[in-house]
Amino acid sequence: MSILVVLLSLAAGAYALAVIERWAVHGHLSLTGPAWAALALLGRESLLARKSDRLFFELGPVLLLVAGLMAVAVIPLAPGLIITDLATGALFLNAALAYVLVALIMAGWGPNGAYAMIAGWRFLGQFIAYAMLIVMPITAVAMRAESLSTVEIVTSQEQLWNVLYQPMGFILFVVAAMGLAWLPPLDLPDATGELAGGVEAEYTGVRLAVLRLARMVIILALAGATVTFYLGGWLGPWLPPWAWSAIKILAVAAAMLSIGRYMPRIREARYLALSWKLGISLALANIFVVGVIALVVPI
Amino acid sequence: MIVELLIALSVGAGLFGVGLYGALSQTNLVMIVMGVELILAAALVNLVAFWRYLHPDEPAGQMFVLIVMAVMAVEMAVAFGIAIARFRVRGSVEMEEARELKG
Amino acid sequence: MTVQMIFLAFFGGAAVWFGVVVFRTHSMVRSALALLFSQTAIGAMFLVMQAEFLGVLQIMMMATEMSVMAIFMVMFMMDPGGMGKMDMTHQKRLSLWAGGIGLLAALLLVWLPDWSPVALSVPGAHEQAADLGRELLGRSMFIFQSAGLTILTAMIAATMVAIVPNAEQGK
Amino acid sequence: MTLAGAREGAMSGIRRAVAAAMARDLSAFVLPGPSVARAMGLDLAGSHLRVVGTPRHANVLILVGPLPDGLRDAAAVTYAQMPRPRAILTLGAGDIAPLPDADVSAPPTRAGLRSGLADLRRVIAAGAFRTDSGEFTAPALEVRVEYTCPMHPEIIRDAPGDCPKCGMTLVPRETASDGHGGHGGHDMPQEDRPSPAEHAHAGQAEDAGGAGAYTCPMHPEVISDAPGKCPKCGMFLVKAEEGESHGHGHRHGHGGHGHGHGSEAHGAHGAHGAHGHGDHGGHGKQQDHSGHDGHDGHDGHAGHGGHSKAAIDGIEPHFMSMVELTEGQPRSSDGLQMDWIEVPFGPFFPGLPAGLRLTLTLDGDTVAGSEARSLVGRAELVDGPQMTxxxxxxxxxxxxxxxxxxxxxxxxxxxxxxxxxxxxxxxxxxxxxxxxxxxxxxxxxxxxxxxxxxxxxxxxxxxxxxxxxxxxxxxxxxxxxxxxxxxxxxxxxxxxxxxxxxxxxxxxxxxxxxxxxxxxxxxxxxxxxxxxxxxxxxxxxxxxxxxxxxxxxxxxxxxxxxxxxxxxxxxxxxxxxxxxxxxxxxxxxxxxxxxxxxxxxxxxxxxxxxxxxxxxxxxxxxxxxxxxxxxxxxxxxxxxxxxxxxxxxxxxxxx
Amino acid sequence: MSELSQYAILFGLSIGVFGLVLSLYGLARAIGRARAEPGKDVPATAGTLSRDPVWVRYHARYAGYALLFLAFDMEMAFMYPWAVVYREEGLIALLDMGVFLAILFLGLLYGWSQGALRRQ
Structure with a gap:
């Protein structure tokens, strides 16, 4: 039952996010826009490049969707409202999102097109930049909660949200999450002005629709993860828990979608260097600071 | 339960066989690494199976698995490091062309 | 219990099959990703064997490491797209024999001994992770630190052989 | 009211709904480019349509202003690569051959844009599917299949058959049809012929035959064996080597034509061996390596990179040498020699000037060579004696x-x-x-x-x-x-x-x-x-x-x-x-x-x-x-x- | 809910995604099939018909990072179980992991000093 509820709210969330994205990226707000766009994509031809790796080309978007859905599966929307409350939920979220990389490599390599291939390998570079910065802040969160379960992590924040407890981790995690979802300014693999669509370049019609849906699910999963790990999940006064989850997740997703409008894309080499030289040092410092606080203050 | 253990161990044996074949038959350093990875994966399967069906209360069994995983990662890092160096010098990582490595 | 058996056999079969694909395909990226899926199937086996932490860890670590491997495959293999369908093997007969004998020997070792009694239940997933943590900080602390040293050695070794220091800054 | 680029099928049921959705959700690819449209005062992105960066994601091709001659082929390619149903909206364009007739034409003004888009939506909603849609083709898209011997790349035939030199079965290979130039002299001696891989370059006029030494800088398809003027634009023809700046020697040896040693029967040759490196003309980088062959046999021996080079000492003869593949290539900054690819960025690339064909030779994601060429360059300023x-x-x-x-x-x-x-x-x-x-x-x-x-x-x-x-x-x-x-x-x-x-x-x-x-x-x-x-x-x-x-x-x-x-x-x-x-x-x-x-x-x-x-x-x-x-x-x-x-x-x- | 049934749910969801996607493809197929036309199946490259295959030995300039990443990544495998029991174990955990991370960070510093952390 709760599975069905979560899946339905996921669908609603993805749709809402598509509305927000069109607003953020193309500047017009239309409630029916994404529906028309999806229907239109369904009616367009879905082309296959020749001399391509058809298996990869077909599997890329599907794997992306699977990865997104698996990540969503461990995000609690309210007490009891979660698909699977795994004891290693936080780790599982990571594991699921690691397949985003695999899916993009497949989608990039598949069509045998220059832009897509470069985009795929670029995303691998981007992955090397953000991967540690997803993992290490989550460790600090788990230290406080004494558990990897996402539900436990939320309840551990009853007295103080993690965003205040470990603000550094929050910032690192959000930036890394934007890299994972290849959102601007970290949209290196599908940079319009650099690769003309990148990994999406050869997808048309229904396959493109699946790819875009998967992207929305991934953004939602990451927003959900941010909320779960740092913004107290469903916790909040007055409103029912599910409402808090919905509000927070959509707000975080909207913020992640629109922030890139206001700055140019970062260069890959810079991103790698920043992540490894500054980011990892900060993440280690964050772990250390959280470690000391956790030993001293019993909250 | 014993059947599961046997299945798991047989999978380990299968992976070992495939990995051994790969490591021996491939001409390219990178492909050889893949064979070795498979052999190590066979070890992983066996270790987990032993832990699960023989010593589930012994966390040291899981510790072994972590160590083997670390070995896999380390082996890859070093092998690819060698591959880069080799390629830079010689323009190839084919083992046949690496004969002089053996002296 | 039979369900567990079926899934174990399913994922085990998948792992071996993907392992075979690694050496059967001509496309290097396919080869690397086949290894990845082989490892993922092994991770799924771990989950079936109720080693949740290890399973999830395997699924995650191997996804990242094998993807990185893919780029090295593409860098160092001729014709990474496999469009030429060239043969990249040598001493095929010897390898087949060695692999076959290895397989048989391993199978013998598996099937001959009497493994009973086998354990029926395992600690819960959270307990496993916590136990492992205690193990890390307790008896196995030295093993754990040695692993750290091994990784350090690997990092240094890989850097030493692969990186040309003070090369022209290629920002 | 039907589209030239409609999809096949009768308009009914779900297709009607889909067509209505497409009419609402316009994604436009703009030719020559959004910058030109803006310079003409047209606000495309503000007109409730999405301007996209690749024809794959577009369902409308908007042509702004007259289509320059140099962009006609590129326009045809762009249109061909759009998924159906696809529509063409012209704003002040006249003749747009080789594209099919515009589905909607409007004057290049803001009002024209508005009414044109409204018409376009109607046309798409009504005619996105039709049962008799025609196929689109253009000279720039034509492909010729030729047959070549895996052992003797100089043998190129138009029909399948056996190699006259060794009797092997010829294998097919796709190459761009060069349409105008003719393709003389298929059996020239090897020295005089460029390698067949050079041929394989689409739409470019480095005609192999030896005929056609002169070409028009604006119209590469125009080839003549004597100096003169271009029949299309009247410019003076230039020597092919000089004028043909975008094609010099792409020696991508991907022809599956490596040389083996000895003449035992080879296994099936793949259509493509490994492909090499764009030899970027004008940089003096010499890397004339040809593809090693695509060899499937395990008992015969594969050919190796480089035409008929002897096996390196100490290496088993069946072994295809990677050393040979990589030697002689220019070194990258980190000393690793990888393959290079030539990737066109333009003439219609988002963020780059429209009409500029930028061809980058990429070593990974690093630019190893570049060539910028205008496809819309200005012609003579004075085009007649009676110019007021x-x-x-x-x-x-x-x-x-x-x-x-x-x-x-x-x-x-x-x-x-x-x-x-x-x-x-x-x-x-x-x-x-x-x-x-x-x-x-x-x-x-x-x-x-x-x-x-x-x-x-x-x-x-x-x-x-x-x-x-x-x-x-x-x-x-x-x-x-x-x-x-x-x-x-x-x-x-x-x-x-x-x-x-x-x-x-x-x-x-x-x-x-x-x-x-x-x-x-x-x-x-x-x-x-x-x-x-x-x-x-x-x-x-x-x-x-x-x-x-x-x-x-x-x-x-x-x-x-x-x-x-x-x-x-x-x-x-x-x-x-x-x-x-x-x-x-x-x-x-x-x-x-x-x-x-x-x-x-x-x-x-x-x-x-x-x-x-x-x-x-x-x-x-x-x-x-x-x-x-x-x-x-x-x-x-x-x-x-x-x-x-x-x-x-x-x-x-x-x- | 037992752990195994949770995994079963996840597995079922993955299969369900395939089902969903396949039915979407089926719907799209019902609307029509892609028509084969000249030039259409060549990857789109900005108006130039570029028929050359691009699957080549790709020069990844982040190889230095990739090497370090392969080894450094392993650290997480140890950190998660450690994090779970961190508060329970207290200071010893902090020190222990401090030493471990210091060792790894040394490797990172070495790589940094040798120029692994740059575009090659």
């Missing part, structure tokens, strides 16, 4: 869609100079202000393109809106926008990550020839306005920025926008010049104007009031040569930003 001053001014302005006012002013000034006429101080001020207005619009347009390219979408949207507001605005209109423009400039200067994105890339030394903002952004530089008393009286001072990199260029353009606002305010009036009345004057004159992209100089000769000779130097002529410098050994994204930072106008480049 009015014709001339109109022609020059129409030639430069990205800067019509500046070139109109330039033409008028040069003709006045030749006829010794004086327009008067007021007119000079008005003209200067008109050029300054165009400078603001042009720089804002550049900012919009840059925003698009670098993913700075707020900047793209804002600069686009302001550009459209400034274009054609009167003095009060400019004054009304001044505050918003200055705010935008401030925002650009302080935007986060800007320095990280642009700093230190595309640096140009002080001695390289450059023009316009590119020149002035490196601490030195010249400005044609500095010698113009009218502008000096208005308070002009040359803007200069230190650095010489893309960031300095961005900032310099911002400075110039601010200064142009001041100059316009000081001038007090904006007047696009009228064509001077020259009647029957004869004489020679020259004028120089600082166009938004740099100094343009025009020399005209009048005879009896007719323009008989004209010579134009444009800033893009100078700056296009910098492409190679700014892209060399750069990361792809940096290289593209670098090219964009030059703000080239391919229309200005000599064709």
């Amino acid at each position: 001053a009015g014709d001339f001014v109109g022609r020059l302005a129409a030639m430069m869609p990205l800067g019509p006012v500046a070139y109109r002013t330039l033409a008028c000034a040069a003709i006045e100079e030749a006829s010794r006429a004086d327009p008067g101080q007021d007119a000079r001020r008005g003209r200067a202000a008109a050029v300054e207005r165009e400078r603001i619009a042009s720089h804002l347009g550049w900012l919009a393109e840059f925003g698009l390219q670098s993913g700075f979408l707020w900047l793209a949207a804002r600069a686009r809106a302001l550009q459209l507001a400034v274009q054609g605005a009167d003095i009060d209109g400019i004054a009304a926008q001044a505050g918003a423009i200055r705010a935008l400039i401030r925002r650009v200067e302080t935007a986060p990550l800007m320095r990280m994105r642009l700093g230190r890339i595309a640096r140009i030394g002080k001695d390289a020839p450059a023009s316009g903002p590119v020149d002035r952004a490196r601490g030195v530089g010249s400005d044609a306005r500095a010698g113009d008393p009218t502008l000096i009286a208005l308070g002009f001072e040359m803007c200069v920025r230190e650095g010489g990199d893309a960031l300095a260029r961005l900032r310099l353009r911002c400075d110039e926008i601010a200064q142009s606002l001041d100059l316009i305010a000081a001038a007090g009036r904006i007047a696009v010049p009228e064509v001077p009345d020259v009647e029957t004057v004869s004489g020679e004159g020259a004028a120089t104007i600082e166009t938004p992209r740099g100094a343009a100089r025009l020399r005209v000769k009048l005879t009896d009031g007719k323009v008989v000779e004209a010579e134009l130097d444009t800033p893009s002529d100078v700056n296009i040569a910098l492409v190679e410098t700014v892209t060399a050994q750069r990361e792809l994204g940096d290289a593209l930003a670098a090219v964009a930072s030059l703000d080239l106008s391919p229309w200005e480049v000599r064709g």
Whole structure:
């Protein structure tokens, strides 16, 4: 039952996010826009490049969707409202999102097109930049909660949200999450002005629709993860828990979608260097600071 | 339960066989690494199976698995490091062309 | 219990099959990703064997490491797209024999001994992770630190052989 | 009311719903480019359609203005690569062959755009599916299958058969049909024939046959074996080696034609062996390696890279050597030699000037070589003996869609100079202000393109809106926008990550020839306005920025926008010049104007009031040569930003 | 809910995604099939028909990072179980992991000093 509820709210969330994205990226707000766009994509031809790796080309978007859905599966929307409350939920979220990389490599390599291939390998570079910065802040969160379960992590924040407890981790995690979802300014693999669509370049019609849906699910999963790990999940006064989850997740997703409008894309080499030289040092410092606080203050 | 253990161990044996074949038959350093990875994966399967069906209360069994995983990662890092160096010098990582490595 | 058996056999079969694909395909990226899926199937086996932490860890670590491997495959293999369908093997007969004998020997070792009694239940997933943590900080602390040293050695070794220091800054 | 590019099928049920959805959700690919549309005052992105960067995601092809001859093939390719149903909307385009007839045509005005889009939506909703849609094909898309011997690449036949030399079965291979040139001499001796891989290049005229040594620089498909004029545009044909700048020796040995040793039966050869490295012409990098062959056999022995080289000592003969593949290639900065690919970025690439074919040779994601070529370069300025001053001014302005006012002013000034006429101080001020207005619009347009390219979408949207507001605005209109423009400039200067994105890339030394903002952004530089008393009286001072990199260029353009606002305010009036009345004057004159992209100089000769000779130097002529410098050994994204930072106008480049 | 049934749910969801996607493809197929036309199946490259295959030995300039990443990544495998029992174990855990991370960070510093952390 709760599975069905979560899946339905996921669908609603993805749709809402598509509305927000069109607003953020193309500047017009239309409630029916994404529906028309999806229907239109369904009616367009879905082309296959020749001399391509058809298996990869077909599997890329599907794997992306699977990865997104698996990540969503461990995000609690309210007490009891979660698909699977795994004891290693936080780790599982990571594991699921690691397949985003695999899916993009497949989608990039598949069509045998220059832009897509470069985009795929670029995303691998981007992955090397953000991967540690997803993992290490989550460790600090788990230290406080004494558990990897996402539900436990939320309840551990009853007295103080993690965003205040470990603000550094929050910032690192959000930036890394934007890299994972290849959102601007970290949209290196599908940079319009650099690769003309990148990994999406050869997808048309229904396959493109699946790819875009998967992207929305991934953004939602990451927003959900941010909320779960740092913004107290469903916790909040007055409103029912599910409402808090919905509000927070959509707000975080909207913020992640629109922030890139206001700055140019970062260069890959810079991103790698920043992540490894500054980011990892900060993440280690964050772990250390959280470690000391956790030993001293019993909250 | 014993059947599961046997299945798991047989999978380990299968992976070992495939990995051994790969490591021996491939001409390219990178492909050889893949064979070795498979052999190590066979070890992983066996270790987990032993832990699960023989010593589930012994966390040291899981510790072994972590160590083997670390070995896999380390082996890859070093092998690819060698591959880069080799390629830079010689323009190839084919083992046949690496004969002089053996002296 | 039979369900567990079926899934174990399913994922085990998948792992071996993907392992075979690694050496059967001509496309290097396919080869690397086949290894990845082989490892993922092994991770799924771990989950079936109720080693949740290890399973999830395997699924995650191997996804990242094998993807990185893919780029090295593409860098160092001729014709990474496999469009030429060239043969990249040598001493095929010897390898087949060695692999076959290895397989048989391993199978013998598996099937001959009497493994009973086998354990029926395992600690819960959270307990496993916590136990492992205690193990890390307790008896196995030295093993754990040695692993750290091994990784350090690997990092240094890989850097030493692969990186040309003070090369022209290629920002 | 049906589309030429409709999908197959009867219009019914779900298809009707889908067609209605497509009519609402228009994704447009714009030819020649959104920048041209904006320069014409058309706000495409603000018209409830999405402008997309790849034909794959588009369902409408919008053609703005007349389709230049040099872009016809590219337009056909673009259209062919759009998924059906696809529609064509032309705004002021005439003949668009080889594309099918436009589904909707409208005049290139804002009203025309509005009505055209409305019509387009109706047409798509009604006719996205039809049962009798025709296939689209064009000469640029044709493919010829030829048959070649895996052992003897010099054997090329049009039909399957056996090799006359060794008796092996010939294998098929796809190559671009070269349509016009003919394909003489298939069995020439090997030395005289370029390797077949060179052939495999699409749509390019390096015809193998030995015939066709002369080609038109504008129309590569035109090939002749004697010097003469191009039948399409009347330009002089050039020697193929010189004129054919985009095709020299792509030696991608992907023909599956490596050489084996010995003649035992080989296994099936794949259509492609490994493919090598674009031998980028003009850089002196020699890497004539051919593909090793695609060999499937395990008992025979594979061929190896390099034509008929002996096996390396000590290596088993069946072994295909990678050493040989990689030796002799130029080294990358880290000493690893990987394969290079040639990737076209253009003529229709988002964020780059439309009409510029930028071909980058990529070593991973690093640019190992580059070649920039304008497909829309200007033709002769004077196209007949009876060219009146009015014709001339109109022609020059129409030639430069990205800067019509500046070139109109330039033409008028040069003709006045030749006829010794004086327009008067007021007119000079008005003209200067008109050029300054165009400078603001042009720089804002550049900012919009840059925003698009670098993913700075707020900047793209804002600069686009302001550009459209400034274009054609009167003095009060400019004054009304001044505050918003200055705010935008401030925002650009302080935007986060800007320095990280642009700093230190595309640096140009002080001695390289450059023009316009590119020149002035490196601490030195010249400005044609500095010698113009009218502008000096208005308070002009040359803007200069230190650095010489893309960031300095961005900032310099911002400075110039601010200064142009001041100059316009000081001038007090904006007047696009009228064509001077020259009647029957004869004489020679020259004028120089600082166009938004740099100094343009025009020399005209009048005879009896007719323009008989004209010579134009444009800033893009100078700056296009910098492409190679700014892209060399750069990361792809940096290289593209670098090219964009030059703000080239391919229309200005000599064709 | 037992752990195994949770895994079963996840597995079922993955299969369900395939089902969903396949039914979407089926729907799209019902609307029509892609029509084969000249030039359409060549990867789109900005208006130029570029028929050359691009699957080549790709030069990854982040190889230095990739090497370090392969080894450094392993650290997480140890950190998660450690994090779970961190508060329970207290200071010893902090010190222990401090030493471990210091060792790894040394490797990172070495790589940094040798120029592994740059575009090659």
